Amino acid sequence: xxxxxDRAARLLKALGSGxxxxxxxxxxxxxxxxxxxxxxxxxxxxxxxxxxxxxxxxKYRLGPALLxxxxxxxxxxxxxxxxxxxxxxxxxxxxxxVRVGVLHRPNVLIVHHVFRPDxxxxxxxxxxxxxxxxxxxxxAVAAFEGSACRAELLGGELVRLxxxxxxxxxxxxxxxxxxxxxxxxxxxxEAIVGEVEIAAPVFDHRGHPAGAIGVVGPVxxxxxxxxxxxxxxxxxxxxxxxSRDMGAGRVAVRGG
Amino acid sequence: xxxxxxxxxxxxxxxxxxxxxxxxxxxxxxxxxxxxxGFSAVVRELPDDEELPGALLDRAxxxxxxxxxxxxxxxxxxxxxxxxxxxxxxxxxxAEAWLGGLRSALDGVQRLGAAVEGDxxxxxxxxxxxxxxxxxxxxxxDLAAATxxxxxxxxxxxxxxxPIQARKxxxxxxxxxxxxxxxxxxxxxxxxxxxLDRTVRxxxx
Numbered sequence: 001x002x003x004x005x006d007r008a009a010r011l012l013k014a015l016g017s018g019x020x021x022x023x024x025x026x027x028x029x030x031x032x033x034x035x036x037x038x039x040x041x042x043x044x045x046x047x048x049x050x051x052x053x054x055x056x057x058x059k060y061r062l063g064p065a066l067l068x069x070x071x072x073x074x075x076x077x078x079x080x081x082x083x084x085x086x087x088x089x090x091x092x093x094x095x096x097x098v099r100v101g102v103l104h105r106p107n108v109l110i111v112h113h114v115f116r117p118d119x120x121x122x123x124x125x126x127x128x129x130x131x132x133x134x135x136x137x138x139x140a141v142a143a144f145e146g147s148a149c150r151a152e153l154l155g156g157e158l159v160r161l162x163x164x165x166x167x168x169x170x171x172x173x174x175x176x177x178x179x180x181x182x183x184x185x186x187x188x189x190e191a192i193v194g195e196v197e198i199a200a201p202v203f204d205h206r207g208h209p210a211g212a213i214g215v216v217g218p219v220x221x222x223x224x225x226x227x228x229x230x231x232x233x234x235x236x237x238x239x240x241x242x243s244r245d246m247g248a249g250r251v252a253v254r255g256g
Numbered sequence: 257x258x259x260x261x262x263x264x265x266x267x268x269x270x271x272x273x274x275x276x277x278x279x280x281x282x283x284x285x286x287x288x289x290x291x292x293x294g295f296s297a298v299v300r301e302l303p304d305d306e307e308l309p310g311a312l313l314d315r316a317x318x319x320x321x322x323x324x325x326x327x328x329x330x331x332x333x334x335x336x337x338x339x340x341x342x343x344x345x346x347x348x349x350x351a352e353a354w355l356g357g358l359r360s361a362l363d364g365v366q367r368l369g370a371a372v373e374g375d376x377x378x379x380x381x382x383x384x385x386x387x388x389x390x391x392x393x394x395x396x397x398d399l400a401a402a403t404x405x406x407x408x409x410x411x412x413x414x415x416x417x418x419p420i421q422a423r424k425x426x427x428x429x430x431x432x433x434x435x436x437x438x439x440x441x442x443x444x445x446x447x448x449x450x451x452l453d454r455t456v457r458x459x460x461x
Contacts, residue, residue: 017432110429121285128429160370161424192425193327193369218325 007033008041012062015051021059074126077102079202079211080111082245087114087213090238094231096217099125099197101137102210103145106156108138116217133172134161136187136199140212143179144201150176165190184236185212186227189219196223198231200239205247213239257309257349258302259459261316264451265295271447278440282427287328287440294324294332310344313337313357327425328441331365331378338364351392351399358386358406369424373413376422376434381445385410400456407446407453414438414446 014030015022024042028035042060045051049065074080083100091098091114100112107129115122132138132153142153150173158167166172179185187197199214215222215231222228268275268291275288298316306312313336321333342360346353362382371377373384388409392402417439422428427439 019435121280123282123284123426123430125426125429128431130429161428163366163368163370165370193330194325195327195426220325 004041007031007037008045011038011041011045012050012066015060015062021054021057021061023057023059027060070127074111077111079242079246083112083202083213083242086238086242086245087112090213090215090234091115092117093234094215096215096222096231097122098213099137099216100202100211100213101130101135101141103132103138103141104129105149106132106153108132108135108141108212110137111211130191131159131161133158133167134165134187134191136185136197136214136216137212139172139176139179139187140185140199140201140214141209143176143185144203144209161191162189162193164188184232185214186223188223194219198222198227198235200235201243202239202246203243203248205249207248210246213242257312258307260452260455261295261302261312262299263455264448265299267447267451268292268295268444271443275440275443278438278443281437282422282430282434283440284326284426286326287444290324290326290328291332291444294320294329297323308344309346309349309353309357310340310342313340313343316340327369328444331369331441332444334364334368335361335378335382338362351397351402354399354402355390355393358389362386371424374420375424376417376420376427376439376442377424378439378441378445380417380439381410381413381442381449384413385445385449400460403449403453403456407449410446410449414442417442 010031011027014027022030024035024039027042028038031038042051042053046053046063049063051060052063053060079102080100087098087100095117097116098114099110101108101110110125110128110130113125130138132142142150145153154169154173158169158172159165160167166175184198184200187199189196195216196219197214197216199212201209201212204210213235215235222231272288272292275291276285277288279285279287298319301319302312302315306315317333317336317340320336321329323329324332338360339357342356343353346356362379365371365378365382369377369379371379373380385406389402389406392405415438418437419435421432422430422434422439427434
């Protein structure tokens, strides 16, 4: 490991940790490094526009080059790129929000989010991470992962996000078996009270789950008693189409 | 009970834009509008001939669940219905009855949301307020003293949500970006105790 690169990476993460601006002393304390070292790192990162110094306070914050890097990550993401049109069409078909996520153990990383098409103010969830066991996207992917990955997920910490979050590995394992049979996963207010999700896995050319696409919305519309059949059907259909776009063969395009 | 609910509804209506503005920073920018719609409906739909506090609160809780929507509807609805169960067993509308009601309200919210203090939610205002209320009642103070302390504790809890990172609800998806914003649910919870305190003081004066 190259120590200075590790330090620079830790410095960037510290600046991205919620405190919008930090001074050299504060950063040095946080990273347990000499002030001179932190200063040197900051000056080097500033030349690359990865950090910026505030002219008034002299404090540092993240720089504009990071937005370009973040966008490049999203642009280069194959599932996201291929899901754009499918997600739009799914959202307008069912009138609810759509999310696309990939497994970034032990979380699901949201790589695409289409707002509910009703002109209301909504918050963009791209970049958000949700514990895999608390969302339908995560369960949809986990159900089709290899047994080693599934065991690792089930053996990890299962945090409780609402009173309905499943946190017993045995119960989750049973649900994953049902998801594998049905080809579609549901989540009933397990991440946010009042909000539910219906999702299906997307497969790549090797037949592995590349991620999942799902409809997320209020319980009274998306899962009134049971999952709305029209939404389940639409999610399945879009996931199959997206899998074909990803190069998945007929065998991998499951759940019919 | 009826006076408190009416005052709370007026306070929510008054603070509607502020609540929505708080929610715009870390949520869907609908908290104020939804809460106002819910509490307006509660006031409209409270039966005139019903005076039992348990029945009034249960009715209010049901209307909130149905009308507010999102996460706030079920959570505030459960808060009222939890309190309703406890008030239904009480014999008088005294400090003991309120203590039982508030504790059941907190239980209801925590059962549904599984949040603890420090998660940047309703619980951050509700739990300390219930705790302060309980300490006052246990040390023999009257209802007015207890509601005043509960109001102050709720206010401190509400303000304490500003610097922390959300660990529950949609705001938690923002991770570090939720830091620096006051939680709208905790703010509405403070308004609830503020309205209760004012109602009790006016009744006593």
